[in-house]
Amino acid sequence: MRGPARHPMRRRWRAAGVVMALALGGWAAGGARAAIELLDPLTDEPLALDKRPDQTTTPAVEEFLETGKNPYAGDEAAIAAGKKLYARWCQACHLADGSGRIGPRLNDDQWKYPRVATDQGKFEIIYAGGAGAMQAFGDRLDHDEILELVAFLDTLAKP
Ligand code: HEC
Numbered sequence: 596m597r598g599p600a601r602h603p604m605r606r607r608w609r610a611a612g613v614v615m616a617l618a619l620g621g622w623a624a625g626g627a628r629a630a631i632e633l634l635d636p637l638t639d640e641p642l643a644l645d646k647r648p649d650q651t652t653t654p655a656v657e658e659f660l661e662t663g664k665n666p667y668a669g670d671e672a673a674i675a676a677g678k679k680l681y682a683r684w685c686q687a688c689h690l691a692d693g694s695g696r697i698g699p700r701l702n703d704d705q706w707k708y709p710r711v712a713t714d715q716g717k718f719e720i721i722y723a724g725g726a727g728a729m730q731a732f733g734d735r736l737d738h739d740e741i742l743e744l745v746a747f748l749d750t751l752a753k754p
Contacts, residue, residue, distance in 0.1 A: 631663040636708050636720045646722070646733035656738045665714040667746040677747025680740055688728060693751035697728050702751040717745045 633642040644660075655666040655673075667673035682691070689695055693702035708725065710716030721741045724731035732741070 630661040631659075631715060633715065633719055633722070634710070635723050636710065636716070636725050637723075642719060642723055644722070644733075644738065646731075647737065650737045651739075653739045655742055659714070659718070659738075659742055663713070663715040665718075665742050665745050665749075667742050668714070668749055670746060673743045673746045674750055676740070677743035677745070680736065680744050681747050684732060684736070685744070693748070701748060702753060704752060714745055717748055718742065721745070 633644065634640065635642045658664075658666045667677075681689075685698075688698035689701050694700055699707060704712070706712050706716075708716060708720060711720055718738075718741050720729065721736070721744055722731065722733040722738075736744070
């Protein structure tokens with residue numbers, strides 16, 4: 596007789612172990628996809644990335660959504676692309692050097708929105724907009740382009 600292994604209680608425990616392993620595996624997989632929670636700058640409510648659903652999610656965007664850090668920080672090609680986007684979409688209000696006109700100064704470390712000091716906060720305000728003239732750009736720019744812009748903004752900031 597093999598004894599303990601065939602005991603019905605043990606079988607039940609083994610089954611419970613399998614269920615637990617599956618549940619933990621599912622949790623870990625889900626966690627890897629949505630590690631950061633983006634917030635709306637004005638309301639602090641969770642921000643859905645539902646604008647321009649047809650866009651391609653690049654590896655940089657995937658990494659950003661996991662870590663909250665901009666993988667393009669310091670990347671010269673991304674900064675050059677961000678500079679072009681800034682000239683087209685942003686500098687009428689913030690000026691080429693970020694010294695500010697209709698929009699506030701972006702080339703120091705003083706932020707109206709404390710979260711804007713971080714990569715994630717910059718992404719949030721560009722994607723979702725702020726008050727008044729600071730519109731949401733999420734319906735015109737891809738997530739990847741927003742990361743390029745954030746990399747460029749870092750080159751303006753001179754605390
Ligand atoms: C039509 C004018 C206008 C344009 C265009 C514009 N902004 Fe703004 N921006 C503003 C205003 C006004 C504010 C202040 C918003 C507020 O107080 O909520 C602001 C706020 C910001 C802030 C937050 C500053 C802080 O101190 O917290 C950032 C970052 C920013 N803008 C970046 C951008 C970028 C990047 C673009 C281009 C994609 C852009 N803006 C385009 C007017 C503009």
